[in-house]
Amino acid sequence: MKIAVLGAGSWGTTFAKVLGDAATGTDRAIMVWGRRAEVVQEINSSHRNSRYLADVALPESITASTDVTEVLHGAELVVLAVPAQSLRAQLHTWAPHVAPAAVVVSLMKGLEVGTDARMSQVIAEELTLPAEQIGVISGPNLALEIARQEPTASVVACAHAQTAAWIAAVCTPPYFRPYTNTDVVGVEIGGIVKNIIALAVGICDGKRMGDNTKASVITRGLAETTRLALALGGEAETMAGLAGLGDLVATCSSPLSRNRTAGRLLGEGLTLAQVGERMTQTAEGIKSGQAVHDLARQLGIEMPITEAVVAVLAGKLSIDELGPLLMSRDLKSEGEIQA
Numbered sequence: 001m002k003i004a005v006l007g008a009g010s011w012g013t014t015f016a017k018v019l020g021d022a023a024t025g026t027d028r029a030i031m032v033w034g035r036r037a038e039v040v041q042e043i044n045s046s047h048r049n050s051r052y053l054a055d056v057a058l059p060e061s062i063t064a065s066t067d068v069t070e071v072l073h074g075a076e077l078v079v080l081a082v083p084a085q086s087l088r089a090q091l092h093t094w095a096p097h098v099a100p101a102a103v104v105v106s107l108m109k110g111l112e113v114g115t116d117a118r119m120s121q122v123i124a125e126e127l128t129l130p131a132e133q134i135g136v137i138s139g140p141n142l143a144l145e146i147a148r149q150e151p152t153a154s155v156v157a158c159a160h161a162q163t164a165a166w167i168a169a170v171c172t173p174p175y176f177r178p179y180t181n182t183d184v185v186g187v188e189i190g191g192i193v194k195n196i197i198a199l200a201v202g203i204c205d206g207k208r209m210g211d212n213t214k215a216s217v218i219t220r221g222l223a224e225t226t227r228l229a230l231a232l233g234g235e236a237e238t239m240a241g242l243a244g245l246g247d248l249v250a251t252c253s254s255p256l257s258r259n260r261t262a263g264r265l266l267g268e269g270l271t272l273a274q275v276g277e278r279m280t281q282t283a284e285g286i287k288s289g290q291a292v293h294d295l296a297r298q299l300g301i302e303m304p305i306t307e308a309v310v311a312v313l314a315g316k317l318s319i320d321e322l323g324p325l326l327m328s329r330d331l332k333s334e335g336e337i338q339a
């Protein structure tokens with residue numbers, strides 16, 4: 001079996017390792033596409049990607065190339081792990097090389113700015129694939145912890161349960177346990193919005209705020225994530241699961257999170273441009289925030305934390321105004337779905 005992983009960053013490389021470790025001793029071949037020749041060369045010569053994964057050793061079944069034609073040739077599973085805003089343009093180039101029967105899986109947690117499309121929708125449009133060939137993987141999945149083989153659960157979602165089960169069976173090494181779900185919308189929305197909530201929690205950290213404050217942001221963040229997911233046809237149970245609550249907790253708690261780190265730097269007083277200079281990896285919430293905000297507006301959904309974070313990112317709200325703005329909202333019942 002051949003598997004193509006497009007994107008040799010933190011999560012793409014880690015997921016390639018998951019795929020390799022899930023099939024030790026078989027003839028599975030995993031080929032990774034990377035933009036940078038030096039990253040590709042290091043994977044091939046030393047079985048490492050030190051730029052993203054320090055000294056983690058990669059399985060020998062993984063090879064890499066900068067030539068996407070070679071990587072996609074004969075791949076029955078194609079895994080996509082590039083920054084969300086770059087996916088559509090990349091798929092224009094990649095589409096002719098994807099086998100018509102291939103199952104395509106998104107690892108990405110972003111919403112496309114301008115179209116408000118989820119990554120599974122971008123894939124469906126650009127590759128003209130049916131829903132049964134499109135999967136999404138999301139959950140509390142900080143790449144470096146998984147690369148270090150720390151036990152982790154995740155969610156494989158596909159509208160067709162059989163495809164989800166097939167994908168899950170392909171990516172189950174001893175340290176990674178995927179659960180299946182047919183709620184693609186809920187799984188994707190959970191992964192997208194938690195990045196924005198993590199920016200807010202990071203801001204709290206940067207302002208040296210305590211755990212009550214952060215737990216309040218996380219919990220109300222889940223409430224607004226759930227509102228959006230339900231409005232789009234997602235399920236409340238998904239939001240209480242690994243791709244909702246699970247990912248939100250992991251991302252908002254971990255110093256490994258790029259989104260929380262970006263928020264912390266903003267909270268410490270750096271400008272967005274200065275944060276951008278410091279970050280070497282993708283913090284999807286910074287760009288997706290605007291798309292989530294636009295989508296919520298269109299649907300008439302209140303997402304106050306997202307709205308406030310987006311205003312901060314746009315320079316329309318100062319960090320010091322953020323807390324008082326959220327605290328002065330009208331009082332309401334916790335049970336109100338539209339609150």
Ligand SMILES: NC(=O)C1=CN([C@@H]2O[C@H](COP(=O)(O)OP(=O)(O)OC[C@H]3O[C@@H](n4cnc5c(N)ncnc54)[C@H](O)[C@@H]3O)[C@@H](O)[C@H]2O)C=CC1
Pocket residue numbers: 007008009010011012034035036052081082083084086090107108109110141142143144280281282284
């Ligand atoms: N790192 C993590 O812990 C996790 C990341 N994700 C998601 O996976 C996706 C990929 O993230 P990471 O691998 O962490 O990011 P990363 O920043 O570590 O790597 C991104 C990769 O995409 C490449 N890239 C950058 N701009 C590009 C462009 N315009 N066209 C094509 N390739 C480009 C980079 O060279 C790099 O190989 C994101 O949507 C992220 O939210 C999801 C779960 C865990």
Ligand SMILES: O=C(CO)COP(=O)(O)O
Pocket residue numbers: 109139140141142143195198247250251256257258259260282283284
């Ligand atoms: O999605 C992630 C964990 O599940 C990674 O979060 P960050 O992109 O904030 O690092």
